[in-house]
Amino acid sequence: xxxxxxxxxxxxxxxxxxxxxxxxxxxxxxxxxxxxxxxxxxxxxxxxxxxxxxxxxxxxxxxxxxxxxxxxxxxxxxxxxxxxxxxxxxxxxxxxxxxxxxxxxxxxxxxxxxxxxxxxxxxxxxxxxxxxxxxxxxxxxxxxxxxxxxxxxxxxxxxxxxxxxxxxxxxxxxxxxxxxxxxxx
Amino acid sequence: xxxxxxxxxxxxxxxxxxxxxxxxxxxxxxxxxxxxxxxxxxxxxxxxxxxxxxxxxxxxxxxxxxxxxxxxxxxxxxxxxxxxxxxxxxxxxxxxxxxxxxxxxxxxxxxxxxxxxxxxxxxxxxxxxxxxxxxxxxxxxxxxxxxxxxxxxxxxxxxxxxxxxxxxxxxxxxxxxxxxxxxxxxxxxxxxxxxxxxxxxxxxxxxxxxxxxxxxxxxxxxxxxxxxxxxxxxxxxxxxxxxxxxxxxxxxxxxxxxxxxxxxxxxxxxxxxxxxxxxxxxxxxxxxxxxxxxxxxxxxxxxxxxxxxxxxxxxxxxxxxxxxxxxxxxxxxxxxxxxxxxxxxxxxxxxxxxxxxxxxxxxxxxxxxxxxxxxxxxxxxxxxxxxxxxxxxxxxxxxxxxxxxxxxxxxxxxxxxxxxxxxxxxxxxxxxxxxxxxxxxxxxxxxxxxxxxxxxxxxxxxxxxxxxxxxxxxxxxxxxxxxxxxxxxxxxxxxxxxxxxxxxxxxxxxxxxxxxxxxxxxxxxxxxxxxxxxxxxxxxxxxxxxxxxxxxxxxxxxxxxxxxxxxxxxxxxxxxxxxxxxx
Numbered sequence: 001x002x003x004x005x006x007x008x009x010x011x012x013x014x015x016x017x018x019x020x021x022x023x024x025x026x027x028x029x030x031x032x033x034x035x036x037x038x039x040x041x042x043x044x045x046x047x048x049x050x051x052x053x054x055x056x057x058x059x060x061x062x063x064x065x066x067x068x069x070x071x072x073x074x075x076x077x078x079x080x081x082x083x084x085x086x087x088x089x090x091x092x093x094x095x096x097x098x099x100x101x102x103x104x105x106x107x108x109x110x111x112x113x114x115x116x117x118x119x120x121x122x123x124x125x126x127x128x129x130x131x132x133x134x135x136x137x138x139x140x141x142x143x144x145x146x147x148x149x150x151x152x153x154x155x156x157x158x159x160x161x162x163x164x165x166x167x168x169x170x171x172x173x174x175x176x177x178x179x180x181x182x183x184x185x
Numbered sequence: 186x187x188x189x190x191x192x193x194x195x196x197x198x199x200x201x202x203x204x205x206x207x208x209x210x211x212x213x214x215x216x217x218x219x220x221x222x223x224x225x226x227x228x229x230x231x232x233x234x235x236x237x238x239x240x241x242x243x244x245x246x247x248x249x250x251x252x253x254x255x256x257x258x259x260x261x262x263x264x265x266x267x268x269x270x271x272x273x274x275x276x277x278x279x280x281x282x283x284x285x286x287x288x289x290x291x292x293x294x295x296x297x298x299x300x301x302x303x304x305x306x307x308x309x310x311x312x313x314x315x316x317x318x319x320x321x322x323x324x325x326x327x328x329x330x331x332x333x334x335x336x337x338x339x340x341x342x343x344x345x346x347x348x349x350x351x352x353x354x355x356x357x358x359x360x361x362x363x364x365x366x367x368x369x370x371x372x373x374x375x376x377x378x379x380x381x382x383x384x385x386x387x388x389x390x391x392x393x394x395x396x397x398x399x400x401x402x403x404x405x406x407x408x409x410x411x412x413x414x415x416x417x418x419x420x421x422x423x424x425x426x427x428x429x430x431x432x433x434x435x436x437x438x439x440x441x442x443x444x445x446x447x448x449x450x451x452x453x454x455x456x457x458x459x460x461x462x463x464x465x466x467x468x469x470x471x472x473x474x475x476x477x478x479x480x481x482x483x484x485x486x487x488x489x490x491x492x493x494x495x496x497x498x499x500x501x502x503x504x505x506x507x508x509x510x511x512x513x514x515x516x517x518x519x520x521x522x523x524x525x526x527x528x529x530x531x532x533x534x535x536x537x538x539x540x541x542x543x544x545x546x547x548x549x550x551x552x553x554x555x556x557x558x559x560x561x562x563x564x565x566x567x568x569x570x571x572x573x574x575x576x577x578x579x580x581x582x583x584x585x586x587x588x589x590x591x592x593x594x595x596x597x598x599x600x601x602x603x604x605x606x607x608x609x610x611x612x613x614x615x616x617x618x619x620x621x622x623x624x625x626x627x628x629x630x631x632x633x634x635x636x637x638x639x640x641x642x643x644x645x646x647x648x649x650x651x652x653x654x655x656x657x658x659x660x661x662x663x664x665x666x667x668x669x670x671x672x673x674x675x676x677x678x679x680x681x682x683x684x685x686x687x688x689x690x691x692x693x694x695x696x697x698x699x700x701x702x703x704x705x706x707x708x709x710x711x712x713x714x715x716x717x718x719x720x721x722x723x724x725x726x727x728x729x730x731x732x733x734x735x736x737x738x739x740x741x742x743x744x745x746x747x748x749x750x751x752x753x754x755x756x757x758x759x760x761x762x763x764x765x766x767x768x
Binding site for chain 1: 497
């Protein structure tokens with residue numbers, strides 16, 4: 001048999017698309033509000049190794065038939081496109097909008113931030129909260145819970161500052177997002 | 186019209202009957218007793234009692250793949266459902282339309298760890314195309330009809346309906362639902378005409394085109410195969426196919442290059458590597474097809490036709506993606522080609538190159554002496570049965586690849602194999618399903634002695650329903666493909682790949698009520714095959730083949746199409762760790 005020379009040794013495994021940097025994308029997904037739908041979406045992300053930075057879900061229609069899920073994810077453009085296509089493949093998914101791709105949009109999240117301390121630290125915490133328009137929603141003589149809302153980076157920054165004045169714990173909602181202008185996404 | 190007042194079990198059967206279901210593959214148990222009782226009282230739907238729930242799903246897959254109709258499975262809760270999971274996953278990976286009805290404990294018991302309870306919808310959520318837990322009998326008819334719609338349209342796949350026992354017993358009105366218009370599920374059938382026109386122009390100007398076809402052509406139906414033949418005729422392009430697409434294009438055509446991929450032909454893989462235009466029709470650039478991605482057809486433009494847009498750019502970047510049913514897209518492509526009066530520009534030089542690759546005769550083997558070469562066994566089998574237009578199923582392993590290489594097909598729906606999941610134990614139940622669909626056709630499971638033992642219990646099913654399936658085992662006493670990889674990547678350390686203590690298959694066959702035939706040497710081969718064909722009932726042939734034969738050609742793990750190993754002589758040493766990890 002006229003066989004060619006033996007093949008060269010296989011090259012080491014490389015990442016699939018090494019040239020592409022990771023991007024952060026916010027996806028808005030409307031789904032049938034039925035049992036298991038969140039499991040389908042979260043399972044899709046874990047099964048295919050996609051990242052979830054945050055995920056929020058609540059029903060948004062008067063008859064409770066449709067829920068809106070906002071997912072913040074990171075990955076190379078190719079992976080983001082795959083996520084989009086894979087989400088659209090799920091039977092109860094009505095629509096998937098990549099808000100980051102679609103244009104200007106607003107993103108907001110809310111955090112509850114518990115801070116404990118007395119004296120100067122307590123005063124400083126209040127002063128900083130005022131600058132961030134964070135509102136105390138619970139007060140004891142030695143602690144506050146602040147409610148702060150805004151972009152992810154603003155919330156991050158507020159939490160970072162609170163670390164220095166006695167941060168105890170944080171609860172965040174994750175991002176809710178919507179396209180700017182009069183039209184739905 | 187108000188419909189009739191029926192139990193959930195009766196509604197299920199009414200709905201199935203309205204959907205044209207003639208046969209169910211199943212296994213009873215506590216949580217489906219009401220359905221079995223309802224089945225017992227009617228005569229429209231046949232039930233085929235399998236011996237293991239995995240077998241039920243594979244049988245339904247075989248039925249679906251051979252007939253083009255959806256397969257239906259009925260199993261009980263708990264272990265019934267979990268046993269079905271392998272089959273459900275298999276159907277998902279190979280896009281086979283199957284509807285699996287699982288019993289569930291009564292709704293008030295769900296979540297209490299009741300006897301034979303499992304979270305079936307949770308377990309099958311990611312291995313089914315869609316699934317349902319039906320909590321109200323009044324919703325059941327709609328769910329069943331919707332489930333069939335989802336299983337059979339778009340990219341086909343398995344749909345699971347989990348049915349609690351109390352829902353089977355409660356009563357509701359059954360009324361045949363009208364056309365299903367799902368709220369969100371709307372697969373696209375027709376391709377974009379502008380994109381199709383662009384594809385036609387690209388095809389007409391390509392000098393070195395290739396048509397790379399897949400299981401989507403089979404799923405789309407006979408029209409797609411017809412249109413593929415027409416397009417190949419018009420464009421003069423060579424045609425290759427994935428494992429799943431074999432039969433869509435006639436292997437006797439001079440344009441046929443054979444299967445591509447890891448164990449594909451040299452000419453198919455080289456043509457994929459060096460083409461200037463690749464038209465992917467209903468295939469998905471699976472890793473077994475592409476080999477190393479950065480070496481995959483580096484200089485070609487690529488067109489991808491698929492009904493599932495998530496397949497676009499998943500692993501291979503394409504230049505033109507057309508979303509739609511490949512049969513419809515092919516139809517439009519042929520129409521555009523004709524109406525524009527396009528002429529192919531395939532160069533003579535391209536076919537000369539292909540002739541050069543063919544001259545390597547990559548599938549050649551030498552049969553000498555009494556020991557049977559496995560390829561020879563398949564070739565002799567093919568020779569004996571080709572005129573009977575048989576349906577061939579396989580298990581998974583070397584025998585599967587040899588069958589794909591050495592058993593050419595002329596028509597679609599004749600080749601049933603587990604491609605994506607690679608499920609050993611698929612072939613016998615799939616053959617049973619195909620034989621149920623076509624009682625008078627010759628159905629042969631080309632098997633390995635290791636795979637066949639994984640669902641050997643289904644021999645009993647074949648006897649019960651008088652299904653004359655034939656099992657043709659290439660027995661080399663090894664898990665041959667495992668051993669082959671150990672030869673290639675682990676310096677021949679055969680860890681656990683030798684099957685000691687194999688049963689005497691002839692006696693085993695006889696114990697089940699089959700005819701058993703053993704073939705030891707080449708001179709017994711043709712007579713053994715003839716004896717198998719002459720027997721009207723099920724036959725198990727234990728064909729002893731060369732023990733250490735390996736399946737070539739082969740693209741080793743982590744290599745490109747142009748780096749094929751053509752024979753054992755090319756095999757060298759151990760793979761490095763990173764290539765080893767690729768599998």
